[in-house]
Amino acid sequence: MTREELYQQMRLKKTTLCVGLDTDYDKIPECIKSQYGDDKAAAVLAFNKAIVDATAPYCIAYKPNLAFYECYGSAGIKCLEETAAYIRSKYPEIFLIADAKRGDIGNTAKMYAKTFFEEMDFDAVTLSPYMGTETATPFLAYPGKYVIVVALSSNPTSVDFQLCQEDGKPLYQVVMEKMMAISTPENMMFVVGATKADKLSEIRKFCPDNFFLVPGVGAQGGSAEEVIANGSNDLCGLIINSSRGVLYASKGEDFAEAAAKAAAATARL
Amino acid sequence: MTREELYQQMRLKKTTLCVGLDTDYDKIPECIKSQYGDDKAAAVLAFNKAIVDATAPYCIAYKPNLAFYECYGSAGIKCLEETAAYIRSKYPEIFLIADAKRGDIGNTAKMYAKTFFEEMDFDAVTLSPYMGTETATPFLAYPGKYVIVVALSSNPTSVDFQLCQEDGKPLYQVVMEKMMAISTPENMMFVVGATKADKLSEIRKFCPDNFFLVPGVGAQGGSAEEVIANGSNDLCGLIINSSRGVLYASKGEDFAEAAAKAAAATARL
Numbered sequence: 060m061t062r063e064e065l066y067q068q069m070r071l072k073k074t075t076l077c078v079g080l081d082t083d084y085d086k087i088p089e090c091i092k093s094q095y096g097d098d099k100a101a102a103v104l105a106f107n108k109a110i111v112d113a114t115a116p117y118c119i120a121y122k123p124n125l126a127f128y129e130c131y132g133s134a135g136i137k138c139l140e141e142t143a144a145y146i147r148s149k150y151p152e153i154f155l156i157a158d159a160k161r162g163d164i165g166n167t168a169k170m171y172a173k174t175f176f177e178e179m180d181f182d183a184v185t186l187s188p189y190m191g192t193e194t195a196t197p198f199l200a201y202p203g204k205y206v207i208v209v210a211l212s213s214n215p216t217s218v219d220f221q222l223c224q225e226d227g228k229p230l231y232q233v234v235m236e237k238m239m240a241i242s243t244p245e246n247m248m249f250v251v252g253a254t255k256a257d258k259l260s261e262i263r264k265f266c267p268d269n270f271f272l273v274p275g276v277g278a279q280g281g282s283a284e285e286v287i288a289n290g291s292n293d294l295c296g297l298i299i300n301s302s303r304g305v306l307y308a309s310k311g312e313d314f315a316e317a318a319a320k321a322a323a324a325t326a327r328l
Numbered sequence: 329m330t331r332e333e334l335y336q337q338m339r340l341k342k343t344t345l346c347v348g349l350d351t352d353y354d355k356i357p358e359c360i361k362s363q364y365g366d367d368k369a370a371a372v373l374a375f376n377k378a379i380v381d382a383t384a385p386y387c388i389a390y391k392p393n394l395a396f397y398e399c400y401g402s403a404g405i406k407c408l409e410e411t412a413a414y415i416r417s418k419y420p421e422i423f424l425i426a427d428a429k430r431g432d433i434g435n436t437a438k439m440y441a442k443t444f445f446e447e448m449d450f451d452a453v454t455l456s457p458y459m460g461t462e463t464a465t466p467f468l469a470y471p472g473k474y475v476i477v478v479a480l481s482s483n484p485t486s487v488d489f490q491l492c493q494e495d496g497k498p499l500y501q502v503v504m505e506k507m508m509a510i511s512t513p514e515n516m517m518f519v520v521g522a523t524k525a526d527k528l529s530e531i532r533k534f535c536p537d538n539f540f541l542v543p544g545v546g547a548q549g550g551s552a553e554e555v556i557a558n559g560s561n562d563l564c565g566l567i568i569n570s571s572r573g574v575l576y577a578s579k580g581e582d583f584a585e586a587a588a589k590a591a592a593a594t595a596r597l
Binding site for chain 2: 081124126127129130131132133134135136137140160161162163164165167168170171173174178179187188189190191192193194209212213214215216217218219220221223224225226230233234237
């Protein structure tokens with residue numbers, strides 16, 4: 060998907076929302092669980108489909124976090140594949156992000172790129188940059204696909220290393236500058252956490268064109284309005300993620316309806 | 329597995345070798361491939377079993393890299409599970425490492441810990457530390473299990489960020505010190521690349537007790553002898569990995585025999 064196609068969708072739906080499909084079996088409504096007995100992966104798939112059908116008009120992207128699928132072994136990966144295929148076939152306009160936070164040497168990164176872009180047809184993969192720019196390089200060879208490098212995350216211990224200073228620059232800036240040097244805004248985005256909304260306008264100065272994927276809105280305490288005010292570029296340049304706030308808006312039989320309402324109210328443009 | 333049990337095995341087998349099961353279908357001998365037609369994951373499993381049976385007397389650990397299994401989707405994960413189960417049941421003394429380089433917020437890290445320690449019964453998981461100490465915390469709660477945090481890797485672009493200086497200290501040292509502060513040598517190890525053998529003795533000074541998992545020997549240019557000379561502590565404290573040098577020692581029908589010979593000649597004590 061080109062950036063222009065992504066922007067078209069944002070203008071049409073008037074939102075920057077990405078729904079994080081971090082589906083935790085223990086938080087799925089009883090009315091779904093009771094239909095699938097011990098088959099947890101099947102319950103997760105059914106829940107995902109219902110959430111997607113309810114929220115697709117109000118979001119531009121979905122972002123399953125791999126950990127929530129890998130925990131069921133091969134059955135979980137099948138559930139992930141089927142979730143992605145369901146979205147792809149029914150809502151082809153949607154931007155599909157594998158939240159995998161991979162990051163390995165070039166030889167291995169190539170296998171990951173193949174997995175997410177060829178086997179599973181995701182539009183983008185999140186990446187942890189600790190091992191350097193070669194963690195990203197193999198992903199950049201796929202036209203219309205993106206890597207989303209974690210720069211400044213929204214979790215409490217993000218400060219442990221991401222704020223380390225190299226020649227007066229924080230590590231996240233060093234990461235972004237080195238990654239920008241090997242890529243273009245048509246294949247590179249960055250994770251920039253919403254819990255640091257004040258930092259967003261600062262970061263926009265040295266990174267004006269790339270999309271930011273912004274987690275941390277809702278359950279983690281960030282405000283979508285603040286993010287849009289501080290982090291937008293001329294064209295917006297933001298994909299704002301909400302996971303728990305949408306998925307578990309209700310634990311009752313009205314869970315899908317409640318998710319739709321929560322999605323419609325989050326990250327509107 | 330306790331450290332003492334790991335040391336017992338090293339003394340018994342007189343080696344510190346870990347065989348990296350980064351099995352690439354394209355590099356498997358024809359004599360295996362021809363038996364499995366299009367079922368690549370089945371060929372990988374058969375190859376892994378043959379390699380394990382041949383090399384188990386000459387190594388103390390196996391380390392499958394997840395990327396080489398995920399690329400076949402759910403069939404690949406099944407192959408990984410079966411490889412791990414095969415090693416567990418036939419060679420229970422072996423230390424089993426999931427080379428996953430995961431690294432995510434606490435909530436997600438907990439799911440990964442469950443996957444690798446409960447669902448698949450690995451002894452250790454490799455971790456990328458960019459998102460801070462909470463990427464490791466949930467793993468540390470499992471007695472007898474280890475996280476292996478990437479500190480200084482062996483790939484060319486490891487210098488991009490790992491050598492950034494914070495108050496005169498390289499980032500990898502900041503990472504190791506923060507991780508050591510929340511753990512013990514009974515649940516924390518570090519990846520320290522062999523292509524920087526000169527750095528190993530320096531690192532031993534501020535990290536005397538933890539095991540180092542050392543990649544980069546063989547195909548990547550590092551020397552096991554140099555690593556042992558520079559990186560050992562009183563008890564050894566090293567797990568030296570070789571992947572391609574063992575797996576693909578021969579492409580002929582004698583591949584298992586050749587792998588055994590290569591394993592027997594690598595990282596001897």
